Amino acid sequence: MYTDQPELPNRRAFFSRLAALAVAPFAFGAMQGCKNGGSGRNNSITGGMVGGGSNTGHLVRSADAIPKPTSTREVDVLIAGGGIAGLSAARWLAMNGVTNVAMIEMDSVVGGNSTYGKNKVSAYPWAAHYLPLPAVENKELLDFLGKAGVITGYKDLLPVYNEYHLCHDPEERLFINGHWQEGLIPDFGVPAADKQQIARFMEHVATLKNAKGNDGKYAFCIPVDNSSADPVYRQLDNMTMRQYLDANGYTSTYLRWYLEYCCKDDYGTVLDNTSAWAGLHYFASRKGQAHNADSTAVLAWPEGNGYLMNALKQQAATTVNANILAHRVTIEKDRVAVVCYDAVKKTSQIISAKKLLLCTPQNVNKYLLGEGYGRTDIYSAAEYAPWVVANVTVNFLPGKTKGMGLCWDNVIYGKQSVGYVNANHQNLNTPGAMVLTWYLPVVGDTPKAARKSIRNESWQEWVDYIIADLSYAHPGIDQHISNIDVRVWGHGMVQPTVGYIWGNARTLAMQPIDNKVFFAHTDLSGMSIFEEGFYQGIRAAKQIIAAS
Ligand SMILES: Cc1cc2nc3c(=O)[nH]c(=O)nc-3n(C[C@H](O)[C@H](O)[C@H](O)COP(=O)(O)OP(=O)(O)OC[C@H]3O[C@@H](n4cnc5c(N)ncnc54)[C@H](O)[C@@H]3O)c2cc1C
Numbered sequence: 001m002y003t004d005q006p007e008l009p010n011r012r013a014f015f016s017r018l019a020a021l022a023v024a025p026f027a028f029g030a031m032q033g034c035k036n037g038g039s040g041r042n043n044s045i046t047g048g049m050v051g052g053g054s055n056t057g058h059l060v061r062s063a064d065a066i067p068k069p070t071s072t073r074e075v076d077v078l079i080a081g082g083g084i085a086g087l088s089a090a091r092w093l094a095m096n097g098v099t100n101v102a103m104i105e106m107d108s109v110v111g112g113n114s115t116y117g118k119n120k121v122s123a124y125p126w127a128a129h130y131l132p133l134p135a136v137e138n139k140e141l142l143d144f145l146g147k148a149g150v151i152t153g154y155k156d157l158l159p160v161y162n163e164y165h166l167c168h169d170p171e172e173r174l175f176i177n178g179h180w181q182e183g184l185i186p187d188f189g190v191p192a193a194d195k196q197q198i199a200r201f202m203e204h205v206a207t208l209k210n211a212k213g214n215d216g217k218y219a220f221c222i223p224v225d226n227s228s229a230d231p232v233y234r235q236l237d238n239m240t241m242r243q244y245l246d247a248n249g250y251t252s253t254y255l256r257w258y259l260e261y262c263c264k265d266d267y268g269t270v271l272d273n274t275s276a277w278a279g280l281h282y283f284a285s286r287k288g289q290a291h292n293a294d295s296t297a298v299l300a301w302p303e304g305n306g307y308l309m310n311a312l313k314q315q316a317a318t319t320v321n322a323n324i325l326a327h328r329v330t331i332e333k334d335r336v337a338v339v340c341y342d343a344v345k346k347t348s349q350i351i352s353a354k355k356l357l358l359c360t361p362q363n364v365n366k367y368l369l370g371e372g373y374g375r376t377d378i379y380s381a382a383e384y385a386p387w388v389v390a391n392v393t394v395n396f397l398p399g400k401t402k403g404m405g406l407c408w409d410n411v412i413y414g415k416q417s418v419g420y421v422n423a424n425h426q427n428l429n430t431p432g433a434m435v436l437t438w439y440l441p442v443v444g445d446t447p448k449a450a451r452k453s454i455r456n457e458s459w460q461e462w463v464d465y466i467i468a469d470l471s472y473a474h475p476g477i478d479q480h481i482s483n484i485d486v487r488v489w490g491h492g493m494v495q496p497t498v499g500y501i502w503g504n505a506r507t508l509a510m511q512p513i514d515n516k517v518f519f520a521h522t523d524l525s526g527m528s529i530f531e532e533g534f535y536q537g538i539r540a541a542k543q544i545i546a547a548s
Helices: 011-020 026-030 053-061 083-093 138-146 192-210 231-238 242-246 254-265 276-284 305-318 360-367 378-381 447-454 459-473 504-509 530-547
Strands: 071-078 102-105 117-118 123-125 128-130 153-155 158-161 170-177 180-181 296-299 320-322 323-330 336-342 346-359 384-394 409-412 420-422 434-441 481-494 517-518
Touching: 026 346, 053 360, 071 083, 071 336, 083 102, 083 305, 083 504, 083 530, 102 323, 117 420, 123 434, 138 153, 138 158, 138 305, 138 530, 192 276, 231 276, 242 254, 242 420, 254 434, 323 346, 323 360, 323 409, 346 530, 360 378, 360 517, 384 447, 384 459, 434 459, 447 481, 459 481, 517 530
Parallel strands: 071 102, 071 346, 102 320, 170 409, 346 517
Antiparallel strands: 117 123, 128 296, 153 158, 170 180, 323 336, 336 346, 384 434, 384 481, 409 420, 420 434
């Protein structure tokens, strides 16, 4: 969390406030001087906590938490985990003629962090909500987007994107100094000296965008693995983003707030625990091009990346066995035996596969595989940011109207949350009512401490917190909210902490065990974005095909 700024509460204060919610539900609203977060607020709001997957997932922690298996089923390839990486792998295997593939997913639906929901007003994302335009060199991703109807053709060798999927204007606004300004880079009321530093930083990262290392590769690339190995750039992974800013004279409070917002938004990290390489990658890696859009354009859908997830699922044409948890893995002479638990029937089965692809995060793999197999380093290196996401249905959005009107992405300067996205933004006939998807990366002294701080929060307490947060720019909003559903992601996304991306543990963790157990997940890239999940799935599928 960025703590230099006077009006921001410090980390400890934030967590004691979160903790205080457990005993004093209206404390936060009162502390913010916000009537609407207090006891006079609208009590007719419906909703609840969403996502029961974690209860099933926690069963992996104990060896005897599930009944003994009573049957065995054989397949050629078993994919465990139906997130973007798993679906991408399934698609690649199908495209390359590998049949007899089964996929198991512990949740009741596939998609992982790219799942979505729907109510009478709109579809809405439960986490991942957009994809920046990919670089034209990323042929595999462009091919997928073409088949998914996101790219409609090519002109002058550049992709033409479906106008319905390009995020419509106005895209982004920031509530700062009592005013909604266009764009997220602080500008309104920002002193000239700060503006100069912001401009200097932006010029620097614009240069880094085209920088190449001594191996001729881009310094910062997507997928991460295609980035240059030149130590001049890779050494940036050995310092924090804050150290990098200190060393380069970037002292502006406004610049640092903005950079911390970016780290929180994409990585769930703060300046103090983001690798400087990752912090710069955020700005320097995006090299998207389109015939009909700016390079900075993004692709968005009401259901967020649920659109891309459904397209992957369709192209994969693999049967997904939902509510099935991979519980333990045993590597045998010629096969791999996976004990699987059916969370609906409450029975267990062994699925025996020639090849197993674990598209599960490493914090789960450590239980599935147990210690050994040279993977201990990745288990201790991988840290995951907890997130809270809420979908807030409103019939009207009150608030200070000074400046820019409602955008797709709406951020409030100086808040712990990273704002909200209007899920209805891409709808051409926007109804009066809309769904706002609100995002809170929970940061603490450690991710574990952050997770602990929110473990026992009730729906009512989250509702009070969310209303207090939104009321800052939208006083009286609670009177217009009909429903709030809340989802907590305990291990939301891998954090690109210092040394993780270019450390040995990550590279080793991508290697298969005995050509029988393979791995794919965004945590093997060190940053959790769609493009990396897509890439990891294909990378692992290619390993499987090569080993068959
Ligand atoms: C709040 C939030 C916002 C985000 N926003 C964006 C965004 O806007 N754009 C973007 O590109 N990315 C975003 N992301 C990142 C997102 O995580 C990735 O884009 C992508 O969805 C990750 O895919 P994955 O396959 O690596 O992992 P996961 O989504 O973690 O998939 C792993 C799957 O494995 C399943 N699983 C776990 N254990 C087991 C088991 N034992 N047995 C069976 N199944 C199991 C899980 O249920 C899950 O479905 C966001 C993430 C979060 C948390």
